[in-house]
Amino acid sequence: MKGILFDMDGVLFDTERVSLQAFNDCGAEFGIAMSQERWCSLCGTTFESYKREMLLDYGASFDLASFEASRANLIKERLDLLGVPKKEGLLETLQNLKDMGFAMAVASSTKKTEVCRLLQNAGILSFFSAIIGGDSVSNSKPAPDPYIAAAHALELEPSECFAVEDSKAGIKSANAAGCAVIMLHDLTAPDCETKALTVATAESLRELVEIIGELGKGSCFNEL
Numbered sequence: 001m002k003g004i005l006f007d008m009d010g011v012l013f014d015t016e017r018v019s020l021q022a023f024n025d026c027g028a029e030f031g032i033a034m035s036q037e038r039w040c041s042l043c044g045t046t047f048e049s050y051k052r053e054m055l056l057d058y059g060a061s062f063d064l065a066s067f068e069a070s071r072a073n074l075i076k077e078r079l080d081l082l083g084v085p086k087k088e089g090l091l092e093t094l095q096n097l098k099d100m101g102f103a104m105a106v107a108s109s110t111k112k113t114e115v116c117r118l119l120q121n122a123g124i125l126s127f128f129s130a131i132i133g134g135d136s137v138s139n140s141k142p143a144p145d146p147y148i149a150a151a152h153a154l155e156l157e158p159s160e161c162f163a164v165e166d167s168k169a170g171i172k173s174a175n176a177a178g179c180a181v182i183m184l185h186d187l188t189a190p191d192c193e194t195k196a197l198t199v200a201t202a203e204s205l206r207e208l209v210e211i212i213g214e215l216g217k218g219s220c221f222n223e224l
Helices: 016-030 036-042 047-058 064-082 090-099 112-121 145-153 168-177 192-197 205-215
Strands: 003-006 103-107 130-132 161-165 180-184 200-202
Touching: 003 145, 016 036, 016 064, 036 047, 047 064, 090 103, 090 205, 103 145, 112 130, 130 145, 145 161, 145 168, 161 168, 161 205, 168 180, 168 192, 180 205, 200 205
Parallel strands: 003 103, 003 161, 103 130, 161 180, 180 200
Antiparallel strands: none
């Protein structure tokens, strides 16, 4: 195993909670609310998929454009005020994995320019040799395209890479690409479906380093 491909939201940054809170704070004005379980089912998908599900949940007449503009402004205000919340141990984890000799890339459903901006502001952009955004590929998650593109950008095959994901859509994407998927437990809890598609679950980034170190010792990680 030579590469590690990271999702961004919920893996590098603790932003899924910010997004859900902003959804419900704005939703109070629009007369809607979303449970954590429902939010988790939408995490990691494309905006088109999100839009389709929103209109199914709240009706075809729901003013999604106004709602999303309000939610985006609220998220920006909070992130500008408090900064992007990094996952605990982020810098230490990236440095440890770099020292272990892994090439690293990001494969996110977010637009590439926004991914680069957030990574730059967090001071971690230099750790990654490639950035793949949702607009970098024809089909975003849960299709395998982002992880195939991220691996190839590192001049590797997906089978030579670990993928670190927190959402079901992302896990399906990375697994379909042929990566060895490690789930980082964020808002979405591991279940039978995710366990069948992953080689391990980490409760923290520090535990992720331990898991990758152990998996790297085996000749066939799929047996674990």
